[in-house]
Amino acid sequence: MTNIPTVTVDGVPHPLPEGLAVLDVREPVEWEHGHIEGAVHIPLMDLPQRLADVPIGQTLVVCKVGGRSAQAVGYLVQQGHDVVNLDGGMLDWEASGRPMVSDSGLPPQVV
Numbered sequence: 001m002t003n004i005p006t007v008t009v010d011g012v013p014h015p016l017p018e019g020l021a022v023l024d025v026r027e028p029v030e031w032e033h034g035h036i037e038g039a040v041h042i043p044l045m046d047l048p049q050r051l052a053d054v055p056i057g058q059t060l061v062v063c064k065v066g067g068r069s070a071q072a073v074g075y076l077v078q079q080g081h082d083v084v085n086l087d088g089g090m091l092d093w094e095a096s097g098r099p100m101v102s103d104s105g106l107p108p109q110v111v
Contacts, residue, residue, distance in 0.1 A: 001026060003075070005073060006086075008087050009095075016036075017060065021056075021059040022036045023042060025069055028043065030111055032042075033104055034102045034107070036099075037100070037101045059076075059084070062090055065091055069089060072085075
């Protein structure tokens, strides 16, 4: 198995540094309820077809707990991308009080 570059939320600078992109691979309903502002949303299953939409440069890949994002990172590393998995995912992001936005009109939350 490919070595998955991984970071915990404690290892992610706050605020996010310029030049660090965020890729969210959760499903659309999860994204709608709450996500990191400025993140690119490409559901995991759409990744092979939307490879051209993946941010260029260092990218933090997130999902709910870190499983789907780890799969995405493994795939993207093989494609030559500079990506790192957020272990603990959006649940840890939310628990640490990091900012989120929602598309639902309700306060952002991880579902």
